Amino acid sequence: MDQFKVREKFISYNVPDLTEKEVEAVDGTIRSHWVAKGPRTAKFEEEFAKRVGAKHAVAMNSCTAALHVALLSNDIGPGDEVITTPMTFASTANTIIHVGAKPVFADIDYKTGCIDPDEIEKKITPKTKAVVPVHYSGQVCDLDRIYSIADKHSLFVSEDAAHAIGSSYKGRPIGSHLKGTASYSFYATKNLTTGEGGMLVTDDDEIDAKARIWAGQGMSHNAWNRYAKGGTWKYDICEPGFKYNMFDIQAALGLVQLSRLDEMQAKRKKIAEKYQREFAKIDAVEPPFVPGYATHSWHLYIIRIVPELLTIDRDRFIVELNKRNVGTSVHFIPVTSMSYYTKRYGFKKGDFPNSEKHFDRIISLPLYPSLTDEETDYIIDAVRDIVKKYHK
Ligand SMILES: Cc1ncc(COP(=O)(O)O)c(C=O)c1O
Incomplete structure (x- = not known):
């Protein structure tokens, strides 16, 4: 065999795929002067929900935020246990701690790298309230098995879909099989990027409403258009919420990336x-x-x-x-x-x-x-x- 010849230029591990279309979209958003959360974020939510086959999508500033809000919107908190995988980025587990619950880890299936449903069953106790399976690397978890365990034990399922834009389970996109929520990441390295960003999707009207409140400072109604004609200045704070919303410069990027997905x-x-x-x-x-x-x-x-x-x-x-x-x-x-x-x-x-x-x-x-x-x-x-x- 020939001697291996080392190339001169380093091959980067990751390069985001951004074109003039993204540049124009961001430019147009800045020129519109509506740079905070606004119509583009609403449009991105609508288009994203359609794309993954979910009823609702709530755009946030990271997947970490979406994972946190998913648990908050299901009233998971102190005294509860949440099962997840060791083979993930820390935020999957950190957010369980952020709500005051205890992360319990179930080992992976060595073949796929995803959480092993048999291991989930072994870790269930009377305190278990939720499972956070991770569609690791874009590989998908065995959702039918996980959902049947969740049904049997009345557990909420918050899918960590940070890697799963473009993944399907049994022919349908991740996000269209939901029993609970799925959370996506739009970080710079992801298949679809908004620089930083995330999305929580759900088919449940109540989770959608609660997630909007938790991600929007705990405000009682969607306040993004309160400065527009006809918008109201009145609001209540009904939860000690977080400043987790996406804004329109990110959404402008996201809309183009979605069209190019x-x-x-x-x-x-x-x-x-x-x-x-x-x-x-x-x-x-x-x-x-x-x-x-x-x-x-x-x-x-x-x-x-x-x-x-x-x-x-x-x-x-x-x-x-x-x-x-x-x-x-x-x-x-x-x-x-x-x-x-x-x-x-x-x-x-x-x-x-x-x-x-x-x-x-x-x-x-x-x-x-x-x-x-x-x-x-x-x-x-x-x-x-x-x-x-x-x-x-
Ligand atoms: C599996 C997994 N979950 C969650 C996250 C958090 O995503 P974000 O950086 O958008 O908060 C990441 C980040 O890469 C991840 O790999």
Whole structure:
């Protein structure tokens, strides 16, 4: 085989897909002088709800805010337990603590990386009030199983759909199977970005009304248009709410990104399919497994190395990719190994064996619409070269 030639330019781990259309939309919003929450946010909510097949959508300034509000709107609080996964970003669990409840962790299914429904059942106690499953990396959780457990034990389900714009379960988008809520992230790295931003969707009129209050300073009515002709200056504060709303500059970006979502998703899918094909041929790496019920959004492309076949570990593999000018990331360091969580809840190594084993092996590779064919091929070759060099 030829000597591997390191390219000159570093391949970034992530680059948001922004075009002149987004620039014009933001420019137009600024020129309209309505830059805070207003008509564009309302339109983005309406279009987003339609897109994912939910009745209501409430736009917020992050997915973290949406996850927090989802629990508040279901009166989850002190004395309650909420089950989630260790394999997530901290905000999934932090927001459970923010409402005064106790996060209880259920290990992942090693095959998919998503929370294991059998493990959820094992962790249910009389105090359990909710489950927060995470559609990890854009892979989807087994919702029928999770919903049937939730029905049996009267639990609220707040889906963490931060990665799941573009994901479907059994042919229908995440957001259209709802029993509770789903919360999406529009952070810069996500499949659809507003810079920072989030959306909570629900089919439940009462949750929608409560979420608007919690996310809007606790004001009793939707006050965004109180300065417009016919708007009223009167309001009550009926909850000690949060300043979590989205504003129109973000929504202007979001509306354009939503209109481009199919085009952006098609590019992600093409790259992911090439990765899937090529990595399946390399024995010392495992491409992600996608179950038959799932359409993966390909938010993240996560390979697992097979350390049994290599003389190097995951950390060194990342260094080797970096030396070859390939940017990477790791999703995630299990929340249960973070110092706050180990100190407060006493978690120790071995408590979540599947999450720990998965964590030791994972590498997130670059995957975004503007990644070129040449870059994709180069990344595959770089992985192949490292495996060849460090194979046992
Ligand atoms: C699984 C998961 N949940 C929640 C969040 C929080 O999203 P945001 O940054 O929009 O608050 C993230 C962030 O990346 C995430 O990865």
